[in-house]
Amino acid sequence: MKILIVEDEAKTAAYLQQGLSEAGFVVDVARNGLDGHHLAMTERYDLIVLDVMLPDIDGWRILKALREAGGKAPVLFLTARDTVNDRVKGLDLGADDYLVKPFAFAELLARVRTLLRRGASPAFETTLAVADLELDLMRRRVTRAGQRIPLTAKEFALLELLIRHRDEVLPRSLIASQVWDMNFDSDTNVIDVAIRRLRAKIDDAFDRKLIQTVRGMGYMLDASGEA
Amino acid sequence: MRRPLSLASRLTLFFGIAAAIVFPIFGWVISESMERHFEEGDTEELELIADAIEGALSAVHSAGGLAPVEQRFDDILIGHHSASLYIADADARTVYASSAGPDLSGAAQATEAAPEDDPVRRWSDADHSYRVLTRRLRPGPIGDKDYIIAVAVPIDFHLQFLASFQRTLWLMIASSIAVMSLMGWIAVRQGHAPLRDIVARMRRISADKLESVIPPDTVPRELSALAESFNDMLGRVDEAFRRLSHFNADIAHELRTPITNLMTQTQVALSRARTIDEYREILYSNMEEYERMAQMIGDMLFLAQTDNGARKAEASVVDLDAEAHGLFEYYEGWAEERGVTLKLKGTAKVTGDRLMLQRALGNLLSNAIRHTAAGRTVHVKLAATEDGSVRVTVENPGAEIPPEHLPKLFDRFYRVDASRQRSGEGAGLGLAIVKSIVDAHGGKIEVTSADGRTAFQVVLPDQAVPEL
Numbered sequence: 001m002k003i004l005i006v007e008d009e010a011k012t013a014a015y016l017q018q019g020l021s022e023a024g025f026v027v028d029v030a031r032n033g034l035d036g037h038h039l040a041m042t043e044r045y046d047l048i049v050l051d052v053m054l055p056d057i058d059g060w061r062i063l064k065a066l067r068e069a070g071g072k073a074p075v076l077f078l079t080a081r082d083t084v085n086d087r088v089k090g091l092d093l094g095a096d097d098y099l100v101k102p103f104a105f106a107e108l109l110a111r112v113r114t115l116l117r118r119g120a121s122p123a124f125e126t127t128l129a130v131a132d133l134e135l136d137l138m139r140r141r142v143t144r145a146g147q148r149i150p151l152t153a154k155e156f157a158l159l160e161l162l163i164r165h166r167d168e169v170l171p172r173s174l175i176a177s178q179v180w181d182m183n184f185d186s187d188t189n190v191i192d193v194a195i196r197r198l199r200a201k202i203d204d205a206f207d208r209k210l211i212q213t214v215r216g217m218g219y220m221l222d223a224s225g226e227a
Numbered sequence: 228m229r230r231p232l233s234l235a236s237r238l239t240l241f242f243g244i245a246a247a248i249v250f251p252i253f254g255w256v257i258s259e260s261m262e263r264h265f266e267e268g269d270t271e272e273l274e275l276i277a278d279a280i281e282g283a284l285s286a287v288h289s290a291g292g293l294a295p296v297e298q299r300f301d302d303i304l305i306g307h308h309s310a311s312l313y314i315a316d317a318d319a320r321t322v323y324a325s326s327a328g329p330d331l332s333g334a335a336q337a338t339e340a341a342p343e344d345d346p347v348r349r350w351s352d353a354d355h356s357y358r359v360l361t362r363r364l365r366p367g368p369i370g371d372k373d374y375i376i377a378v379a380v381p382i383d384f385h386l387q388f389l390a391s392f393q394r395t396l397w398l399m400i401a402s403s404i405a406v407m408s409l410m411g412w413i414a415v416r417q418g419h420a421p422l423r424d425i426v427a428r429m430r431r432i433s434a435d436k437l438e439s440v441i442p443p444d445t446v447p448r449e450l451s452a453l454a455e456s457f458n459d460m461l462g463r464v465d466e467a468f469r470r471l472s473h474f475n476a477d478i479a480h481e482l483r484t485p486i487t488n489l490m491t492q493t494q495v496a497l498s499r500a501r502t503i504d505e506y507r508e509i510l511y512s513n514m515e516e517y518e519r520m521a522q523m524i525g526d527m528l529f530l531a532q533t534d535n536g537a538r539k540a541e542a543s544v545v546d547l548d549a550e551a552h553g554l555f556e557y558y559e560g561w562a563e564e565r566g567v568t569l570k571l572k573g574t575a576k577v578t579g580d581r582l583m584l585q586r587a588l589g590n591l592l593s594n595a596i597r598h599t600a601a602g603r604t605v606h607v608k609l610a611a612t613e614d615g616s617v618r619v620t621v622e623n624p625g626a627e628i629p630p631e632h633l634p635k636l637f638d639r640f641y642r643v644d645a646s647r648q649r650s651g652e653g654a655g656l657g658l659a660i661v662k663s664i665v666d667a668h669g670g671k672i673e674v675t676s677a678d679g680r681t682a683f684q685v686v687l688p689d690q691a692v693p694e695l
Contacts, residue, residue: 182555184586216514
């Protein structure tokens with residue numbers, strides 16, 4: 001998977017490149033609008049991360065040119081100004097998602113993965129399984145090592161989210177938004193409590209702990225079993 | 228757009244135009260009536276003469292010509308300075324003409340055809356102007372022929388007088404117009420002196436001296452409303468300004484603590500080599516500070532945008548009990564862990580921005596849960612009031628908030644317990660955000676704390692379409 005980052009701020013560009021490379025992507029970085037425009041138009045990318053505030057050619061023009069030329073790569077734009085106009089403008093011009101600075105890297109990574117997955121049509125699944133944990137999506141039932149575990153509806157939704165994004169770090173804000181439809185930053189540790197309760201049910205009685213805390217970033221369901 | 232004319236020029240112009248209309252009319256009436264006066268005097272004199280001549284002529288009976296009465300003509304004319312007489316017969320033959328007078332035959336001819344009711348004319352020969360009266364005597368004194376008599380008086384003197392009078396008059400009118408305009412201008416300048424005074428006082432007002440107001444009784448009555456509203460505005464600006472500077476100080480303070488932590492921690496860490504785990508620990512610790520700051524910045528941006536209307540609200544019908552249920556589910560685990568029960572009573576619908584209302588209710592709820600002791604219950608009550616608005620009450624048992632803190636609870640960064648500043652419960656913006664959302668919906672928020680209960684009461688108008 002090849003990603004283009006167009007970002008003029010040196011530090012931001014460097015850490016985005018490092019972070020995404022370490023997450024297994026091939027990353028090109030353009031440090032100004034002109035290079036970004038050139039790369040976006042000539043190379044094939046699976047995703048473009050575009051800062052809209054660039055000193056020469058702004059992100060909107062690159063996005064517009066790309067879409068006019070028929071480029072279909074999903075575009076995630078970064079903006080420092082959280083105004084409705086910016087968001088609407090970006091989405092109108094054909095961007096697929098946006099993030100407001102400052103953002104958590106885990107959030108960016110989660111959105112990048114979601115955008116990249118979007119193209120592939122998800123198979124209609126009735127069960128999800130990780131290690132010896134199994135989710136029956138139709139009957140909303142969870143078993144681990146053949147043992148039935150009763151979960152509340154929200155706990156089930158949380159576990160399903162973690163499994164669908166296995167091996168991805170999910171920031172708390174994303175979990176709150178996806179599971180509870182809460183779209184504001186709460187100053188409470190609600191998510192930690194919910195995870196703790198879920199763990200008590202699916203992990204505590206077993207040796208292999210599936211739910212991992214990634215300190216400072218969020219939570220992850222570890223399917224690789226290396227931890 | 229062109230800048231409108233100054234008030235002074237406007238009024239000066241109006242005064243000038245008014246004077247330019249009134250004075251010439253006045254002047255015209257005066258000179259007309261003077262002319263009329265002269266004309267009437269002349270006509271009277273001419274008629275006197277003509278009557279006398281006619282009388283003299285009536286004494287002539289024979290065909291002996293006019294010779295016997297010519298002496299009488301002179302007698303008649305002598306009393307009237309420079310009057311002259313001309314008599315012609317019907318065939319326009321001169322019968323008599325005063326020796327010194329002008330040749331009136333032309334005048335007589337010209338006026339012969341004139342209507343009889345207007346016998347007095349102005350007539351000029353090469354050098355002089357005259358007023359001439361012509362009269363047809365029929366039948367004439369001699370034989371049965373018609374006679375025409377013409378009597379003339381010179382009016383050069385009158386005309387000259389009138390001309391010079393008119394010259395003077397127009398000069399006076401012109402200067403009056405100029406003087407009026409000037410007076411107008413001066414009056415306006417004088418009248419505007421209080422305005423200039425106010426301007427000067429306004430100019431002296433600076434950001435650090437916002438209280439130097441304009442006493443309304445020191446300005447003319449017409450301007451006291453202006454002064455009052457200006458004072459009111461100044462008061463509001465002063466209040467906003469004071470709050471802003473407090474806010475700035477608060478932000479600086481709020482940011483200084485985490486920045487200091489980050490700096491010292493990093494400096495200490497770098498002062499000598501550490502193990503990988505130690506570095507990782509420091510980075511995690513930094514991460515937590517960063518997150519806190521990022522959240523604070525996010526909250527402040529939200530507040531700024533809600534306050535100045537930059538955040539566009541999407542109005543829809545919001546089912547408040549469904550929102551409350553969702554929030555209960557969200558906070559359930561956390562509340563349970565703290566031993567706090569959540570109870571909802573009533574239903575309500577309101578038109579508003581769902582995400583904003585969710586956030587406001589969520590903040591109130593988390594605030595209530597946080598301040599409730601284990602084993603107690605937080606009550607959320609929804610009710611429609613008589614006037615169609617919706618009342619949302621979030622009530623929790625717990626330590627009462629001292630009354631002096633109540634009005635300040637919604638201030639940014641305000642904390643009842645100053646020592647609990649950084650105990651991981653946000654930056655102290657939660658309730659400020661609630662208030663700002665309620666304000667944006669045109670609602671009201673109140674807090675009461677008594678009898679071991681603290682209650683936040685939000686009243687939202689039925690059509691709480693956010694005015695953003």
